[in-house]
Amino acid sequence: MATSYRFAASLRRASLTSRAPARFQKLRPASQVRWTGNTSATSEPHQPDNKGTVKGAPAPAKAVKFTSETYPELQRNSKFTNLTQEHVDWFKNLLGSESAVIDGLSKDASADIEPFNSDWMRKYRGHAKLVVKPQSTEEVSKILKYCNENMLAVVPQGGNTGLVGGSVPVFDEIVINLAKMDKIRSFDQVSGILVADAGVILEVADNYLAEKKHIFPLDLGAKGSCQIGGNVATNAGGLRLLRYGSLHGNVLGIEAVLPDGTIVDDLSKLRKNNTGYDIKQLFIGGEGTIGIITAISILCPQRSEAVNVAYFGLESYDKAQEAFREAKKYLGEILSAFEMMDGRSQNLFKKASGKKLPLEEEHPFYCLIETSGSNTDHDSEKLQNFLEHVMESGIVSDGVLAQDQTQIGELWGCREGVPEHLGHWGGVYKYDLSIPISEMYDLVNATRERLTKAGLVGDDESHPAVDVVGYGHMGDANLHLNVPVRRYDKAVEKELEPFVYEWVQKRNGSISAEHGLGIAKKPFIGYSRNGTFLKLMKQIKDLYDPNGIMNPYKYI
Amino acid sequence: MSGLRILVPVKRVIDYAVKPRVNRTQTGVDTNVKHSMNPFDELSIEEAVRLRERKTPVQEILAFSAGPAKSADIIRTAMAMGADRGIHVQCNEGEELEPLGVAKLLKKVVEGEKSDLVILGKQSIDDDAAQTGQMLAGLLGWSQATQASKVQIEGDSVTVVREVDGGVETLKAKLPMVITTDLRLNEPRYASLPNIMKAKKKPLEKKTLKDYGLDTAPRLKTVKVTEPPARKGGVKVDDVDGMISKLKELGAL
Numbered sequence: 001m002a003t004s005y006r007f008a009a010s011l012r013r014a015s016l017t018s019r020a021p022a023r024f025q026k027l028r029p030a031s032q033v034r035w036t037g038n039t040s041a042t043s044e045p046h047q048p049d050n051k052g053t054v055k056g057a058p059a060p061a062k063a064v065k066f067t068s069e070t071y072p073e074l075q076r077n078s079k080f081t082n083l084t085q086e087h088v089d090w091f092k093n094l095l096g097s098e099s100a101v102i103d104g105l106s107k108d109a110s111a112d113i114e115p116f117n118s119d120w121m122r123k124y125r126g127h128a129k130l131v132v133k134p135q136s137t138e139e140v141s142k143i144l145k146y147c148n149e150n151m152l153a154v155v156p157q158g159g160n161t162g163l164v165g166g167s168v169p170v171f172d173e174i175v176i177n178l179a180k181m182d183k184i185r186s187f188d189q190v191s192g193i194l195v196a197d198a199g200v201i202l203e204v205a206d207n208y209l210a211e212k213k214h215i216f217p218l219d220l221g222a223k224g225s226c227q228i229g230g231n232v233a234t235n236a237g238g239l240r241l242l243r244y245g246s247l248h249g250n251v252l253g254i255e256a257v258l259p260d261g262t263i264v265d266d267l268s269k270l271r272k273n274n275t276g277y278d279i280k281q282l283f284i285g286g287e288g289t290i291g292i293i294t295a296i297s298i299l300c301p302q303r304s305e306a307v308n309v310a311y312f313g314l315e316s317y318d319k320a321q322e323a324f325r326e327a328k329k330y331l332g333e334i335l336s337a338f339e340m341m342d343g344r345s346q347n348l349f350k351k352a353s354g355k356k357l358p359l360e361e362e363h364p365f366y367c368l369i370e371t372s373g374s375n376t377d378h379d380s381e382k383l384q385n386f387l388e389h390v391m392e393s394g395i396v397s398d399g400v401l402a403q404d405q406t407q408i409g410e411l412w413g414c415r416e417g418v419p420e421h422l423g424h425w426g427g428v429y430k431y432d433l434s435i436p437i438s439e440m441y442d443l444v445n446a447t448r449e450r451l452t453k454a455g456l457v458g459d460d461e462s463h464p465a466v467d468v469v470g471y472g473h474m475g476d477a478n479l480h481l482n483v484p485v486r487r488y489d490k491a492v493e494k495e496l497e498p499f500v501y502e503w504v505q506k507r508n509g510s511i512s513a514e515h516g517l518g519i520a521k522k523p524f525i526g527y528s529r530n531g532t533f534l535k536l537m538k539q540i541k542d543l544y545d546p547n548g549i550m551n552p553y554k555y556i
Numbered sequence: 557m558s559g560l561r562i563l564v565p566v567k568r569v570i571d572y573a574v575k576p577r578v579n580r581t582q583t584g585v586d587t588n589v590k591h592s593m594n595p596f597d598e599l600s601i602e603e604a605v606r607l608r609e610r611k612t613p614v615q616e617i618l619a620f621s622a623g624p625a626k627s628a629d630i631i632r633t634a635m636a637m638g639a640d641r642g643i644h645v646q647c648n649e650g651e652e653l654e655p656l657g658v659a660k661l662l663k664k665v666v667e668g669e670k671s672d673l674v675i676l677g678k679q680s681i682d683d684d685a686a687q688t689g690q691m692l693a694g695l696l697g698w699s700q701a702t703q704a705s706k707v708q709i710e711g712d713s714v715t716v717v718r719e720v721d722g723g724v725e726t727l728k729a730k731l732p733m734v735i736t737t738d739l740r741l742n743e744p745r746y747a748s749l750p751n752i753m754k755a756k757k758k759p760l761e762k763k764t765l766k767d768y769g770l771d772t773a774p775r776l777k778t779v780k781v782t783e784p785p786a787r788k789g790g791v792k793v794d795d796v797d798g799m800i801s802k803l804k805e806l807g808a809l
Contacts, residue, residue, distance in 0.1 A: 306590075310749075358746045376590075384752075391749050400746035403633050404592030405573030407746060 040497065040520045041429035041483075042163040047122055061114035064125040067170045067519065074553055076171040081151045083129055083172060091132050094142055100180065102131040116175045119168045120161050120222075124519060126169030128155070133180045137255060137263055137294040143176060144292065145261025153549045156288035158230025159201065161222035166234065166287045166518030170553040178229055181294060184208055193252060193269045195297040198229020215303040217244035221416075229293045235285030237514035242475035243336040243372065244301060247284055254280045255295040259545045267297045282540060287516055288551045290544040304336070304372030306379045309408045310387065312399035313363030317441040320365050322395045324437075324474055327369055330386035334379055337370035338475040339415045342444065345469035348484060349417055352424035358400045358411060367396075367474070368415050418471055422484040425466045429483040429492070431500055434510035437477040443503055444470035444481060447496070451483070454495050464489035478513040501527040517555035525555055559615030560709070560731075562604045563671035564639060565662055566597040566621050568630040569682040578783050585781065593630045596677025598637075598744040599737040603707060604675055605638035606742060612709045616640050620665055622647055622658065628760065635755035636747035642760040651765060655683075657772035659691035664768045666696060672732040673714075678703050689736035699729035703738040 047058030068074060081087075083105055092101050104113045118125040134140045147154050153173040160167050169175060181199035192214055196205060202223040206216040218231060220238035230236075232254065235247050244250060253268030266280055283293055314320050320340050327335055343364045350357050359366075373379040383401075390396045402408040422428045435443060448468035451457045457465040466484040481500065485492060501511050505527040512521050512528070525534070541548075541556050570576055571592045576585040601619065608614040619634035621627040622645040631642035645661065647653065653661070666674060679686035693700035701716035705724065708715040712731040717724050719738055747755075765772060793799045803809040 312749075356743075359748075387749050388753060391753065396749070399749040401749065401752060403598075403747055404595075405571045405590060406595075409573070 040164075040524060041431055042121060042515065042520075047120060059122050061118040061125070062110070064118040064122050067124045067126060067165065067168075070123075071170075071519070074170060077153075077548075077552060079151060079547075080153045080172075080549070080552075083152065083174070087150065087152065088130060090146065091130065091143070094146075095132060095134065095139065100133045100135065102133075104129040104131075116157065116160070116177060117168060119165050121163055121165065121520075124165035124168050124170075126155075127172050128169040128175050129172055131175040131177055133177045135180045137181075137257065140176070140181075140257045140292055140294050141261045141263050144257050144259050147174065147549055148259045148261065148547055151547060151549065153552050155551050156233070156292045158199065158227035158233070159222065159225040161226045162230070162234060162518060163515045164512070164518030164520035166516055166551070166554055167230065170519065173552065176292060178227060178292075178294070181229075185295065187212060187214075187300075188269070191269065192300045192302065193297055194300050195267055195269070195295065196228060197295050198232075198293050199227050200229075202226050202228055202231060209300055210303060213303050214300045215240075216300055217250045217298070218247065221419075228296060228298075232284055232296050233286060233288050233293050234516045237473075237476070237478065239337060239473070242338060242473065247298075248281060250299050251280065251284055251296055252299055253297040254283055254293050256280075256283050256291045256293045258291045259547065259549055263294075264291065267295060269297055271299065282544075285516070287518065287554060289541055289554060289556050290550060292550075302374070304374065306371075306373050306376040307336075307408065308371045308379060308383050309402040309411045310369050310383070310399055311358050311402075311411045311414065312367045312369075312390070312396040313359045313361065314365040314367060314396050315363065317365055319395055320367055320474065321437065323367055323390055326390055326395060327386065330389060331369075331371055331382055334371040334373040334382060335369065335475075336372040337368065337473075339368040339472070340474040341366045341368070341415060341418060341471040342441070342469055344467050345418050345422070345471045345482070346414065348424075348467060348469065349414065349421045352421035353417060355413075355417075358414065359398050361398065363397055366414070368411060370412075415471070419480070419482070422469070422482050425484050426486045427488065428485065429496060431481040431496075432513050432515045433479050433481060433500070433504050434477055434513040435479055435504060435507055436509065437474070439507055440472075440474075440477060440479045441470055443479065443500070444468060446503060447481060447483070447500065450495050450499060451492065454491065456489070456492050456495065461486065464492050476513070498524070498527075504528075519554055522555045559613035560607070560673050561615050561669065561671045562607070562617045563662070563666060563669060563674045564597070564600045564604050564617060564619050564634065565658070565674070565676045565688075566601065566619055566630050566634050567594040567677075567680045567682075568592070568621065568623050568627045569594045569680055572681055578781050582780050582782060583778060591626065591630075593633055594677050594680045594682075596679060596681070596737055596739075597634075599739070599741050600675040600677055601634045601637050601639060602742045602744040603704075603737060605745075607707070607709060608638070618643065618669060618671065620662070621645070622653060622661060622765075624649075628762075631760055632752075632755050633747055635758045635760075636752045637745060638751075639758075641758055643763060644760060645763045645765060645768070647765060651772070652774065653772055654774050654776060655685045655687035656691055656775070657770070658688050659695055660770050660772065661765075661768055662688070662692050663695045664770065666692075673709075674734045675707075676734070676736055678736040678738055689734055693734040696732075696734070699733040700735070701727045701729065701733065702736040704735050705738050705740040707735060707741070 049057055049059050085106060088103050088105050095101050102109055102112050113131060116131045117128050134143055155169045155173045155175050157167045157175050157177045178199035181197040183197045184200060185195040187194045205228055209216055217240055218236060218238050219240045220236055232247055232251055253266045255267050256264045324338055327338055346357060346366050371379055371383055402411050451465055451468055457463055464485050464487055469482050470479055472478050472480040501524050504511055510528050511524050517525055537556055568591050571590040572595055574589045579586045604617045617639045619631050619639035619642040621631050628644050631644055635642055676689050689702060701718060703718045704716045705719050706717035714729050714733055716727045793802055
């Protein structure tokens with residue numbers, strides 16, 4: 001079949017969203033990477049390069065500045081024991097195989113160890129001298145028990161794709177990497193419940209389920225390298241949240257190991273289980289601060305056979321809200337995504353990618369909706385009714401409906417390609433926020449006004465910022481505020497922080513909708529959680545991890 | 557001349573992005589999957605619409621399909637892209653057509669509708685026969701230009717650039733003629749919502765094979781359909797020596 005040439009476009013979607021593994025870069029001379037400077041913003045999906053911009057290849061792990069230098073106020077806690085040869089031998093004896101222990105103490109193994117020491121954002125780097133890769137829950141249990149008794153601090157690590165520095169050590173914590181725990185344990189075709197080790201890669205799990213006509217209720221850009229245990233530990237959100245809900249609801253049970261070696265076996269396959277405290281919820285989104293998740297049981301919905309995608313132009317944010325309301329009314333249970341992009345983000349996407357937008361004319365706002373259902377005819381009819389309604393009542397100004405799989409891919413590309421292409425000018429400050437839906441876009445306007453007033457936004461080289469744009473998961477009231485910039489600039493940072501966080505706090509929003517806290521947002525936790533809450537969290541932490549060996553120096 | 561009467565045949569096929577699977581009885585592929593318009597036919601419709609937009613006098617663009625009831629959706633899509641009306645010849649199960657049958661049918665349509673230009677995809681991506689256009693031109697006794705990557709019409713003279721091995725070939729012919737389309741001809745547009753709605757009101761005529769009184773009985777019999785043998789997994793060798801000895805073992809060296 002000679003069709004591959006033109007249709008490579010839809011394949012692009014897959015490659016667009018999967019991040020290249022960072023491990024195998026050639027090492028180059030070290031220089032300091034300081035891309036997002038001193039802000040807590042991220043540059044996802046770009047990895048900063050050697051010059052601190054996001055244009056070149058990602059910077060080698062060795063070039064990343066040590067977290068301890070970036071945050072001089074962080075001091076190594078002297079209660080933790082320094083790693084000795086005796087410790088290393090114990091681990092080697094336990095885990096046996098060569099590949100399960102990366103020993104940086106008795107020999108120089110920095111090339112092997114650096115990828116585990118530095119994070120995907122190229123912002124954080126620890127001084128770990130030992131990486132261990134257990135293969136079973138029992139091994140994890142023995143490791144933690146030993147570390148707890150010997151006061152050795154540890155960092156649990158999955159695919160290391162986090163954006164806030166939660167999965168890498170700060171000082172000499174031992175990295176416990178779960179990559180070797182990668183077995184799918186069971187899948188029940190009737191109930192749709194999957195039980196799998198924590199180290200299974202998200203895409204592997206999803207492909208496995210696809211064979212069985214099911215779907216993993218989570219999808220995100222890093223799916224090719226992130227692990228499901230890490231996804232649960234950080235309560236990852238992603239593209240399917242509107243339809244399938246958060247992991248707090250989908251995860252039915254977990255198997256975890258506490259710092260004292262206790263194995264918490266709660267791999268429940270029950271949807272209903274009202275028997276006291278739901279302890280597993282503490283591990284979901286706990287970011288590895290009270291224990292290590294070693295396996296999960298998760299409810300997976302049936303994969304939808306019929307998928308439709310439409311893309312609209314709208315004249316205002318109010319109309320976008322109206323369209324969302326109508327979509328819920330007309331499409332109900334088949335609505336699987338409602339994404340909003342402002343006209344500015346689409347324009348920059350067009351400029352940077354050189355692609356044509358699906359609509360001829362320009363509109364101030366765009367929305368993408370996706371429906372997934374079991375019956376094509378039934379779904380098309382619903383969608384047709386909805387489209388007719390929103391066109392005739394003037395809620396949307398124009399729109400297109402994908403006619404085939406290729407067009408579905410291309411329309412999604414207009415949304416998923418935005419984060420990638422915003423880096424075109426050099427870099428981008430990104431904030432991941434939850435804001436009440438009615439005020440969601442006000443933040444973008446307020447931020448743009450602020451930067452404009454300060455003379456920092458403009459079309460030419462003299463202005464550091466290119467524009468201030470917003471897009472995101474409208475269905476989840478999750479805004480991605482993005483400031484694409486030409487260069488790193490302290491003045492821009494000063495205008496952004498703490499302004500953005502204060503703005504969000506005033507509206508009772510969240511300073512971290514999907515990305516978590518880790519170390520990046522540690523100083524800002526107060527904007528979203530009050531003193532009482534912080535105290536309760538600390539109590540939980542002290543209860544399960546009295547020695548404080550689990551992922552120290554992070555948000556708690 | 558009052559303008560061209562363009563006929564664009566379109567076919568409903570398994571979406572190109574779907575991986576076809578052989579059915580259990582090994583008589584064909586599982587058709588209970590997403591279908592859409594044959595990508596080459598999208599190019600044909602797009603080209604017809606662009607001819608009109610380029611001010612070539614076009615009196616009418618007629619979208620035609622022969623296939624199951626759902627082929628009507630494909631004709632609606634063609635009309636949303638810019639075709640003026642449609643004809644759907646409904647084929648029931650067991651009435652599947654072979655390229656010659658389609659060509660004969662199209663000949664009848666051309667005669668009935670007084671078409672003077674037929675633009676069709678060079679092949680459909682399900683059967684990959686790539687014969688219909690040529691057969692139709694033969695039956696009609698018209699000029700033909702296959703695998704077009706550029707089409708220009710001035711008066712009754714048509715210039716077609718087509719891709720051939722190692723370069724391009726430019727053909728010139730007089731109307732009426734048959735043109736088959738190739739991938740680089742254009743980039744099909746999206747069906748916009750206002751046009752999708754307008755397309756609902758455009759006339760779509762339903763017919764059956766009997767209306768044309770043709771013998772379209774298949775001349776070929778499908779004996780068996782099987783998947784290609786699964787690719788065998790590779791092996792990892794430790795070093796160059798290991799690779800050489802492995803290659804020798806396999807008789808490749």
